[in-house]
């Protein structure tokens with residue numbers, strides 16, 4: 001099958017033929033219909049080693065973890081439970097299905113977890129991909145493959161907003177208007193935040209978040225974020241989300257937070273960072289870090305998409321085949337007006 005293959009840190013991906021995945025007894029093989037390009041993959045493809053806590057990629061691995069597709073093969077233990085032709089999305093990792101972490105829907109903590117972008121498991125920047133049945137979820141008719149591929153980034157936002165213990169009527173500041181920031185803005189609005197202010201170093205990107213639930217936008221390149229939030233909301237945020245995840249962004253979130261605020265770090269920084277603890281201590285901030293989602297978050301997102309309680313279609317700003325994929329991936333490493341670019345392998 002065709003896949004976009006990682007070669008070396010900072011080098012463009014290359015479309016190559018790689019071996020077709022084969023199903024284990026409890027696996028499904030999907031024909032990938034849509035796979036979103038994620039900021040994690042952009043950072044990851046440039047990272048040289050694992051010293052900052054995020055493993056480096058091995059050459060010739062295939063990334064891609066925001067996907068939906070059609071079942072083409074069913075593992076021998078799953079006959080009668082799954083059928084060829086079913087439409088599904090899946091969590092990007094899968095575990096044993098039996099341990100406490102797996103049962104809690106957090107398979108990424110399982111001692112036997114299988115991760116994508118490894119020699120064992122090619123990711124979904126490919127024609128086909130293998131998923132563990134425990135990680136797969138059926139898509140209702142009303143949910144398109146594109147929406148199915150958006151379930152993952154939407155689940156990231158949902159998990160972050162839950163961790164923030166958002167209360168109806170809260171004022172929220174979201175630092176960073178990329179796909180993660182927009183997903184967080186959608187959920188803050190959904191759960192009844194009164195003001196959802198998004199700041200970004202590119203004013204246009206911040207403005208765009210208004211279409212997805214933000215109530216105010218700040219161009220951080222020329223406005224003072226702290227005082228602008230006060231102007232826009234008549235008060236101060238109870239919650240500040242760092243949805244950037246580069247060195248320095250954690251400190252910014254701390255600087256923008258008022259006394260007693262909850263600061264939630266969502267953006268995944270893959271480098272060493274420094275911040276000034278005293279600036280968080282004297283404000284008595286409540287700092288929390290969030291990682292991915294529970295399986296239940298996927299179920300909630302799929303259900304809400306299927307009943308049109310949330311609308312995510314506008315997040316897809318471009319769709320590319322393999323012919324344009326590697327260029328599109330490189331282009332996203334620089335600031336652009338794209339939100340989510342979808343690979344459609346056909």
Ligand SMILES: [Zn+2]
Pocket residue numbers: 038039040065066152153
């Ligand atoms: Zn992602």
Ligand SMILES: [Zn+2]
Pocket residue numbers: 095096097098099100101102107110111112
């Ligand atoms: Zn397990």
